[in-house]
Amino acid sequence: MSYETILVETQGAVTLITLNRPQALNALSSQVLADLITAFAAFQADPAQRCAVLTGSGDKAFAAGADIKEMADKPAAEFYAEDFFEGWTSKLVKATRKPWIAAVNGFALGGGCELAMMADFIIASENAKFGQPEIKLGVAPGMGGSQRLARAVGKAKAMDMCLTGRMMDAAEAERGGLVSRVVPHADLLPEALKAAQTIAAMPPLAALMNKEMVNLAFETTLDQGLLAERRMFQVLTATQDKAEGMAAFVEKRAGVWQGR
């Protein structure tokens, strides 16, 4: 498969996807979305692939936002008629049931911050900077920034970020709960790939269900979520991997997973 705006490689059971428009700080054009949809669909469809990492090329940016130059002269009627930005959630987030990690290597602004928040979790370089500066362009987040950021860091910080357009550094992002780990810049990709390899080595059905369960926490009441969690747990107890996992523990050996 060849792509115009991203690089894709596999390392064992891990797919590494790199946004590759360094001259535009990896700004997210329509072509980037089209390439990402194809790459994530291939990752999802390949049974040998178990986890993905998304990062940005160059040292400066993960992605500095949606491509402002592409949108500057676009008429409002077209944004609406095309339901502009809709594909990010339906074709990328919802269609990717396998786990994936964003490795944020620099600026993650506007759509870049929103793309990072679509991942299951974010590992950030010490150089990472997060922001929702859309207000400075006379608009507001359109790919989940107001919603996912508020769920990740709470109202106070989300309002501060969206209303002032200021950037949050990696330390603040970790304190606020936006990122799971901050690592030295040079360690970012090795650390993200190591985390991905760890996930890739887990029982595959359990990995899918763990992802589904945590995501459910943001969609339900506590009571509904707890019920769904118990049901999903009970379903997993019927798998061969559960029998193998428990036998392997008792026999003090590594489990060998079937994905059923």
Ligand code: CO8
């Ligand atoms: N879109 C298109 N090109 C971009 C973007 C972007 N989001 N960000 C940077 N670039 C380009 C620059 O234009 C520049 O290109 P060129 O060399 O051809 O002039 C190149 O990348 C390098 O950028 P800078 O020279 O600006 O690099 P600096 O180190 O001086 O600054 C910054 C880095 C601070 C990251 C700066 O580039 C910046 O502020 N970028 C824009 C950040 C931003 O506002 N992001 C949010 C975008 S909006 C969005 O994501 C969703 C809503 C959009 C609605 C828009 C309706 C019109």
